[in-house]
Amino acid sequence: MINITLPDKSIKAFESYPNGMDVALSISEGFAKNCVAMEINGKMVDLNREIKEDSSLRFITTKDKEALEILRHSAAHVMAEAVQNLYTDAALTIGPVVEDGFYYDIDMKPVSEEDFPAIEAEINNIIKAKKTFERKVVTSEQALEIFKNNPYKTELIQELAAQTAEQELSLYQQGGFTDLCRGPHIPHTGMIKGIKLMKTSGAYWRADQSKAQLQRLYGTAFFDKKDLNAYLHLIEEAKKRDHRKIGTKLDLYSFHQEAAGMPFFHAKGMAMWNVLLEYWREEHKRAGYVETKTPVMLSRHLWEQSGHWENYRENMYTSVVDEEEYAIKPMNCPGGMLLYKTGSYSYRDLPLRAGEIGLVHRHEKSGALSGLFRVRAFHQDDAHIFMTPEQIEGEILGVLQLVNRIYSRFGLGFHLELSTRPKKSIGSDEQWEEATNGLKNALNKYGKDYVINEGDGAFYGPKIDIHIKDALGRTWQCGTIQLDMALPERFDLSYKGADNEKHRPVMIHRVIYGSIERFFGILVEHFAGKFPLWLAPVQAVILPINDDLAPYAHGVSSQLSEYGIRCDVDTRTESLKKKIRDAQVNYTPLIITIGDKERESLTLSVRTLDGNVKMGMTMDGFVKSVVKHIKNRVFEDIVL
RNA sequence: GCCGGCGUAACUCAGUUGGUAGAGUAGCUGAUUCGUAAUCAGCAAGCCACCAGUUCGACUCUGGUCGUCGGCUCCA
Numbered sequence: 001m002i003n004i005t006l007p008d009k010s011i012k013a014f015e016s017y018p019n020g021m022d023v024a025l026s027i028s029e030g031f032a033k034n035c036v037a038m039e040i041n042g043k044m045v046d047l048n049r050e051i052k053e054d055s056s057l058r059f060i061t062t063k064d065k066e067a068l069e070i071l072r073h074s075a076a077h078v079m080a081e082a083v084q085n086l087y088t089d090a091a092l093t094i095g096p097v098v099e100d101g102f103y104y105d106i107d108m109k110p111v112s113e114e115d116f117p118a119i120e121a122e123i124n125n126i127i128k129a130k131k132t133f134e135r136k137v138v139t140s141e142q143a144l145e146i147f148k149n150n151p152y153k154t155e156l157i158q159e160l161a162a163q164t165a166e167q168e169l170s171l172y173q174q175g176g177f178t179d180l181c182r183g184p185h186i187p188h189t190g191m192i193k194g195i196k197l198m199k200t201s202g203a204y205w206r207a208d209q210s211k212a213q214l215q216r217l218y219g220t221a222f223f224d225k226k227d228l229n230a231y232l233h234l235i236e237e238a239k240k241r242d243h244r245k246i247g248t249k250l251d252l253y254s255f256h257q258e259a260a261g262m263p264f265f266h267a268k269g270m271a272m273w274n275v276l277l278e279y280w281r282e283e284h285k286r287a288g289y290v291e292t293k294t295p296v297m298l299s300r301h302l303w304e305q306s307g308h309w310e311n312y313r314e315n316m317y318t319s320v321v322d323e324e325e326y327a328i329k330p331m332n333c334p335g336g337m338l339l340y341k342t343g344s345y346s347y348r349d350l351p352l353r354a355g356e357i358g359l360v361h362r363h364e365k366s367g368a369l370s371g372l373f374r375v376r377a378f379h380q381d382d383a384h385i386f387m388t389p390e391q392i393e394g395e396i397l398g399v400l401q402l403v404n405r406i407y408s409r410f411g412l413g414f415h416l417e418l419s420t421r422p423k424k425s426i427g428s429d430e431q432w433e434e435a436t437n438g439l440k441n442a443l444n445k446y447g448k449d450y451v452i453n454e455g456d457g458a459f460y461g462p463k464i465d466i467h468i469k470d471a472l473g474r475t476w477q478c479g480t481i482q483l484d485m486a487l488p489e490r491f492d493l494s495y496k497g498a499d500n501e502k503h504r505p506v507m508i509h510r511v512i513y514g515s516i517e518r519f520f521g522i523l524v525e526h527f528a529g530k531f532p533l534w535l536a537p538v539q540a541v542i543l544p545i546n547d548d549l550a551p552y553a554h555g556v557s558s559q560l561s562e563y564g565i566r567c568d569v570d571t572r573t574e575s576l577k578k579k580i581r582d583a584q585v586n587y588t589p590l591i592i593t594i595g596d597k598e599r600e601s602l603t604l605s606v607r608t609l610d611g612n613v614k615m616g617m618t619m620d621g622f623v624k625s626v627v628k629h630i631k632n633r634v635f636e637d638i639v640l
Numbered sequence: 641g642c643c644g645g646c647g648u649a650a651c652u653c654a655g656u657u658g659g660u661a662g663a664g665u666a667g668c669u670g671a672u673u674c675g676u677a678a679u680c681a682g683c684a685a686g687c688c689a690c691c692a693g694u695u696c697g698a699c700u701c702u703g704g705u706c707g708u709c710g711g712c713u714c715c716a
Contacts, residue, residue: 201711202643515716546673581677
């Protein structure tokens with residue numbers, strides 16, 4: 001007699017050893033159909049596993065989060081079989097589940113998207129055949145024999161054998177196809193209802209450039225075709241928001257092959273840029289920061305002292321000036337160190353919060369460049385905070401609060417990640433402990449959940465990374481708060497304590513926008529080009545309904561400009577309808593039509609992007625409410 | 641940097657058995673002077689990314705360079 005305890009504490013009894021499917025069927029046939037795998041005493045296994053002792057059991061159904069991973073893992077096997085069937089000399093390596101699907105790295109001739117239809121057709125044959133996944137346990141010797149023609153699997157088996165004491169490995173077989181795998185898998189291939197190959201790329205075996213280049217095939221899979229379609233739709237949406245496209249359309253910035261990876265900002269882009277910085281300066285002033293500026297190019301000696309020459313040399317642009325070697329700064333901190341050293345500080349001067357909008361250059365690999373998201377020249381909204389060790393917690397908390405203020409203004413949510421001491425690091429255990437605890441205490445006090453990335457910190461100190469979430473739910477790392485225990489040492493920074501002794505200040509290095517270029521790009525995609533009024537490159541466009549009204553329209557424009565409203569006048573000899581349409585597709589928040597009526601009554605007729613038109617607004621009334629809306633940087637659309 | 645795709649007018653894109661190129665939008669000119677999401681007509685615009693090669697002849701085929709896109713790697 002076997003007793004199975006279900007999560008609701010009910011107990012099912014079986015005469016002989018049941019497998020998961022038997023238990024599921026004992027609940028109901030419909031339920032069993034949606035079961036994907038099960039967890040027995042906390043261990044995830046296949047549904048067809050026989051249960052030989054009293055156990056607690058939890059079914060994983062298609063609704064559970066884990067189910068999708070299991071499905072995709074199985075889908076990876078199906079794709080691997082399809083590829084193997086079509087390309088008989090292909091050697092499989094590894095095929096894990098990733099965030100939006102799965103991939104399989106395969107040693108084979110390069111494939112492109114043109115090959116997808118054939119592979120997908122084969123995949124669908126396998127799915128239609130409803131092949132079951134059979135688990136087999138073998139010894140590592142047997143496994144080595146089975147995969148003797150595949151050097152990658154051989155390497156994996158040898159590694160696994162060295163790790164596992166029992167020397168037992170599991171294989172999964174679907175029809176005639178066998179793969180090394182921990183499992184579990186879905187009961188049969190027919191459960192995959194929506195599957196699609198997404199892209200290909202090269203990838204190195206074990207992510208090592210010196211090793212074989214493999215073909216990575218990306219795919220995704222769902223239990224329901226509808227989910228697949230929704231996912232594909234999301235990708236389409238993201239494509240429409242591509243900041244490279246919108247930036248061109250709205251005339252914000254451009255890229256040129258004469259300066260790869262170095263964006264050009266146009267007048268309208270700069271208008272937004274300046275708004276972003278104006279806001280930044282306002283918030284930072286309020287938070288007790290001063291603003292500084294350090295040179296773009298500094299002598300090699302400085303970089304040797306900071307350690308960049310040794311650790312970051314390959315990303316730095318250099319030049320020789322009067323026979324002395326210079327480097328264009330990839331980071332602002334060494335310059336910031338020199339600034340600190342020009343003064344002498346008492347503990348009463350700390351914390352010292354010195355911000356800098358610093359233009360940095362980094363020679364990124366050509367293949368890494370991508371619009372505004374990954375560039376070679378960018379501005380960091382940097383700041384260095386010098387403080388006493390006791391101030392760490394309070395200062396970090398202050399930065400977190402500032403981060404929250406600033407991101408909220410754009411309607412961006414965020415989450416926090418704490419990265420701790422990596423294997424390769426400098427500094428003593430005590431220093432690390434004190435620093436890491438400082439960060440943790442601040443995080444706890446801040447009260448928002450955070451993820452810990454063990455060993456992911458910088459070699460010179462632990463850090464908090466801030467990941468924002470945009471309107472499509474995509475996350476981006478922007479802000480970072482890094483505790484630096486190296487530079488104050490290397491530059492011999494000090495302050496006078498209350499004890500009249502010299503002490504070493506602690507330094508943090510933090511950004512909020514991160515790269516202003518990148519943050520800009522994120523905002524473009526986040527808003528899909530439809531910016532809040534305060535941020536819009538052109539806030540109002542004035543449309544005279546005939547040519548005679550053009551001079552008056554220009555007059556209105558200069559009046560509005562006096563109040564800091566960014567406006568354009570559309571004097572093209574086009575129909576009003578046409579001008580309105582153009583203003584709408586460019587997401588100009590305020591569309592002002594000027595006709596004889598308006599001129600005579602000195603009023604404005606204002607159309608907002610929602611299509612509402614407010615006629616007969618007085619200039620005063622309009623300016624008052626618009627200026628207030630802009631000044632308060634209201635996120636929501638203006639209602640007149 | 642590596643793998644694969646792509647590079648045609650300012651923008652978005654057509655253009656296959658190799659015979660020096662089109663469309664829409666934007667621009668310009670003219671007509672229309674218009675009341676809330678596209679008025680009409682005409683014109684101009686391209687060394688088909690660049691450099692070699694194959695060929696009588698290359699946008700088209702081959703090689704290389706640059707840029708770009710998706711990944712790998714890296715990261716703000």
